[in-house]
Amino acid sequence: MSSHNVVLTILHTNDLHARIERLPFLSAMVRRIRAEVAALGGHTLLWDAGDAEDRILLESDVTKGAAIAAILNAMGYDAAALGNSAAPTYGPASVARIAQVANYPILAANLVWSQTGQLVEGLRPFLEVALGPIRLGIIGVTATSNAYSLFGARSYPPEPIVAELASYLRQRGATLIAVLSHLGLEADRHLAQVVEGIDLIVGGHSHDLLEEPLDIGGTLITQAGCYGSHLGRIDLEVDVRSGRVLGRQARLLPVDIAEADARVIRAIEEQNQAVQQLLSRYVGHTVYPLDINYFQECAMGNLLADVLRERMDAEIAFVATGMLDEAIREGPITFGDLCRATSSTANPARAELRGQGILDALNYGLRPEVSQERPAPLRGNPQGILQVSGLRVTYDPYGDPEQQVKEVLVGSQPLELERTYTVASTDWEFGELTEYTHLDQKDVAYDVPTILREAMEEHAAQHSPISVSVEGRIHPL
Structure with a gap:
C-alpha cells in the first residue's frame, strides 16, 4: 500500500x-x-x-x-x-x-x-x-x-x-x-x-x-x-x-x-x-393457583380476560390463550412471575362488535386448526381457544367444527346477534394478522404502549388478593 x-x-x-x-x-x-x-x-x-x-x-x-x-x-x-x-x-x-x-x-x-x-x-x-x-x-x-x-x-x-x-x-x-x-x-x-x-x-x-x-x-x-x-x-x-x-x-x-x-x-x-432485582419485585398475591390450559377454560386465561375487560371498560372480553406462557403458583406474585406468565407484547384494545361477530369469533377460536396452530409471533405457543370475561359459552366439541358454540350468555342474558357490544381484546385478535374479527383498524382503540404484563401488574396491585379460578365460563356439552 x-x-x-x-x-x-x-x-x-x-x-x-x-x-x-x-x-x-x-x-x-x-x-x-x-x-x-x-x-x-x-x-x-x-x-x-x-x-x-x-x-x-x-x-x-x-x-x-x-x-x-x-x-x-x-x-x-x-x-x-x-x-x-x-x-x-x-x-x-x-x-x-x-x-x-x-x-x-x-x-x-x-x-x-x-x-x-x-x-x-x-x-x-x-x-x-x-x-x-x-x-x-x-x-x-x-x-x-x-x-x-x-x-x-x-x-x-x-x-x-x-x-x-x-x-x-x-x-x-x-x-x-x-x-x-x-x-x-x-x-x-x-x-x-x-x-x-x-x-x-x-x-x-x-x-x-x-x-x-x-x-x-x-x-x-x-x-x-x-x-x-x-x-x-x-x-x-x-x-x-x-x-x-x-x-x-x-x-x-x-x-x-x-x-x-x-x-x-x-x-x-x-x-x-x-x-x-427487577424480577423479584412484589406486585400482588393470588389465593388460588393460576393454571394454563390452551384448549379449555383456565384460571390464567380468566384473569387475563378480566384484566382486559376492566382496563378497557368493556362489556365483555375475549383473548387467545396463546398470549400466555406459564402458570403462576398460589401466593405472592412477583414481576418475574408476570414476565414468565406472558412474554407477549400485545397491546390491550377495545372495539364495538355486533353479537354475530362475537359468535363468529368464538366459533373461529374453537376450530381445531385454529386453536392448535402455532403462529410465529406466539413463539411456539398454540393459539388456543378464546378465554372470556363477561360471557358464558356452551359448545359441542363433537359437533360441526365450524359451529361448535350452542349458547352464549352475556351476564345472565342471551347474546343478541343484532346488538352492538363493547369488547376488549388485544391487537392479536383485533388486528390484521388473524381472522377472529375483520375490523377496520381505525375503529379499534389501542392502549399503547401498554403491553399485557404491564396491564396485569397494575391489575394485581389494585385487586390483590386475586381469587380467580375456573368458573364454568366455557363449558363443553
Whole structure:
C-alpha cells in the first residue's frame, strides 16, 4: 500500500436477536482486528445494522432492549441502525430509553411522529465521521411497518430520504457515503439502483449471509447473516490527499475463536443481576393457583380476560390463550412471575362488535386448526381457544367444527346477534394478522404502549388478593 493511502476497516453485525452467548467471542475478534489495523496506521469502526434486541431473552424483554445496548457498549460499537425488534414491539418511545443507555448513536432517518413530522426521540438521521483524511457520511434507515401507526408514528419509504441526505452530506464534504440499513437485501438492492452516490450499504433484517458482497452500480452491499455467527469486515483503501476510495474488499469472518472478552462477560453478568432485582419485585398475591390450559377454560386465561375487560371498560372480553406462557403458583406474585406468565407484547384494545361477530369469533377460536396452530409471533405457543370475561359459552366439541358454540350468555342474558357490544381484546385478535374479527383498524382503540404484563401488574396491585379460578365460563356439552 502506498504511503499516501490509509485503510478504513468497517466491522459489522446485524440481527443478533439477543444471542448474547456469542458476544464475548465476537468482541474478542473485534478488539484483535482493531489492534492490527491501528498498528498499520489505519482506522476501525464497528457498526450494527439493527435487531440486536429480542424478547426471546428475558434481560432484553424486561428492559425493552436497554440491557442489550449496555452490552454493546462494552463491545465498543460506534453506530447502530434501528431495527424492528424493539420500536414496533414496545412502541417508538422505547427508542429513547435505549438511546439513553447506548454510548453509540442509533440511526434511522425515516421514522417520525405522524403529527409533528419530527424524528422519533433517540434517533439520529445520519452521522458524520472524520478519520484523518476520510470524511464519512453514514445514513441510517429502518424497515417500514404499518405497526407504527398504532403509536402515532410513521415510517417513510427510504429512497427519497437517502437521496436528499446523501446530497447534503456530499455538500458538507463527505467523500464516502454509507447507508446503515435495516431494510432487507431486496430493498437494499433497490436503494442502490435508484439512489446515486451511495458507496456502501451495510444491511440487515433479511438475515442474508453474503459470503461475497454485491456490487450494484458501484454500490457495495454487505450483510452478515444473523445471531452473531459471523463478523463482517470491509477494508477500504483511501487516498490521503483526495479522500477517494482506491480499493475495497469485503468478507465474512466466522466467529469460531476460543478467546472471550472479559469486559463483555462482566457486562452480561451486570445486566443479569440488574434484571434479577427487577424480577423479584412484589406486585400482588393470588389465593388460588393460576393454571394454563390452551384448549379449555383456565384460571390464567380468566384473569387475563378480566384484566382486559376492566382496563378497557368493556362489556365483555375475549383473548387467545396463546398470549400466555406459564402458570403462576398460589401466593405472592412477583414481576418475574408476570414476565414468565406472558412474554407477549400485545397491546390491550377495545372495539364495538355486533353479537354475530362475537359468535363468529368464538366459533373461529374453537376450530381445531385454529386453536392448535402455532403462529410465529406466539413463539411456539398454540393459539388456543378464546378465554372470556363477561360471557358464558356452551359448545359441542363433537359437533360441526365450524359451529361448535350452542349458547352464549352475556351476564345472565342471551347474546343478541343484532346488538352492538363493547369488547376488549388485544391487537392479536383485533388486528390484521388473524381472522377472529375483520375490523377496520381505525375503529379499534389501542392502549399503547401498554403491553399485557404491564396491564396485569397494575391489575394485581389494585385487586390483590386475586381469587380467580375456573368458573364454568366455557363449558363443553
